[in-house]
Amino acid sequence: MKINGTPTRTIWPAADGQAVEIIDQTRLPHEFVTVRLETLADAAHAIKAMLVRGAPLIGATAAYGMALAAKANPSDLALTVSYNVLHSTRPTAINLKWALDEMIKALGGIPESDRVAVAWQRAAEIADEDVAINSAIGDNGAKLIKAAWDQAKARGATQVNVLTHCNAGWLATVDWGTALAPVYKAFDAGIPVHVWVDETRPRNQGASLTARELNWHGVPHTVIADNTGGHLMQHGMVDLCIVGTDRTTRLGDVCNKIGTYLKALAAKDNNVPFYVALPSPTIDWTVADGVKEIPIEERDVTEQTHMTGKNADGAIVTVQVTPDGSPAGNWGFDVTPARLVTGLITERGVCPASPEGLATLFPEHA
């Protein structure tokens, strides 16, 4: 997307062809810092420490991580070690394994001497494919926003209100985003869209990333506490919800940032359409019951007990928000059962969150 008019991706090959560069998302929204990744360890750290995050971007970064690893050592053993190092960084987003498997498919059967060039090429393809997938999700989802706007307009409304959770914008992908791609497409088409931005505790990806990118693009938005959405829905202030996903099962269960399930419950209770933007690499065809089968990442509790922001002097500071000695828990994701999902917005179209719905768009997996 554009930052101050300049087209920008979240990850790109360095000009010297020896590294990749990323936006360090731990420094947003107040600082724009890029980081150069030169080694497998650099890529693994970037994923684990969430300099890059978001299922598709995690996958793209892992793919480039395999290319950086091959540059150092293209042997079969090194490939296996690199796969395992990257796969162990974060457990929930299936795009990580998907991308690593894609790289092994591309590299496994070819001579070691060809592996570096092929790895860079496949990683670049994965990045470009992500951009194309997300743009298509944007086109398919924008039709839903347009329909909601037509209904809102008929009621005398002056805008259409979309609620989203966490960050599933272009900062969560290589470009366009998933849940926010329809918002950008609708906004660029002149539809008066407004976004309720869940701050998304504990890491505040909504407040620090979604608000940041909507601000850059000029999309009207309001940052709200995570617990506000139900109230807004009760008062008719949300026309539809669109969220992202880190892993969706073949039955349509949706794993996403913690708190998504509660938003879906409120949407169901208030008859608010609840859509999930779903790029196909995020579908885990091997899993049926999301609640029982999807591993939920538990992260360092200091993400819960501390917050980082800008003080009155403009300095970036971290403060403790809980009493010394109070235990904390930090589960990163939850699973929204398919029964609470109105539809899945994929690059191939919109379908019900069901095996039958997915089969219509992905018959090769039926």
Ligand SMILES: CSC[C@H]1O[C@H](OP(=O)(O)O)[C@H](O)[C@@H]1O
């Ligand atoms: C388009 S995937 C975005 C997805 O990833 C986020 O998790 P995290 O920031 O921890 O990587 C969140 O679940 C978003 O919905």
